[in-house]
Amino acid sequence: MKIDDIHDSHVLMIEYQPQSKRLIIRIKTEDELIVDLSFDGAIGWIFSPFEAQNILFSANIYGHDNLPDNVWDEWEGLKAYAAAIKEHNASIAILYPSVGFGGVILFTGSSPFL
Numbered sequence: 001m002k003i004d005d006i007h008d009s010h011v012l013m014i015e016y017q018p019q020s021k022r023l024i025i026r027i028k029t030e031d032e033l034i035v036d037l038s039f040d041g042a043i044g045w046i047f048s049p050f051e052a053q054n055i056l057f058s059a060n061i062y063g064h065d066n067l068p069d070n071v072w073d074e075w076e077g078l079k080a081y082a083a084a085i086k087e088h089n090a091s092i093a094i095l096y097p098s099v100g101f102g103g104v105i106l107f108t109g110s111s112p113f114l
Contacts, residue, residue, distance in 0.1 A: 020040070059113060
């Protein structure tokens with residue numbers, strides 16, 4: 001399922017499936033829908049801590065060639081992935097938290113967002 005608005009969604013679960021290189025983030029939307037955000041071809045991620053309360057504010061998706069310069073500095077450790085991002089032509093999803101969990105996901109498959 002693809003989703004167009006994650007504002008105020010609660011993060012319920014994070015799962016990585018190594019055989020398929022799929023990273024799944026399960027959320028509950030404001031409308032009480034349970035949705036799995038599936039990132040196929042996950043090649044890396046950087047997450048802030050998963051807390052007792054984890055609510056997302058927004059998400060942005062970038063290509064390897066249009067990542068804003070400030071993002072490199074916002075997420076410590078992202079520069080270590082620079083070569084892999086370019087080599088795999090990876091997309092970069094940024095999940096901005098209101099509270100708790102947020103992060104950056106590097107993936108080569110389709111985006112779970114509309």
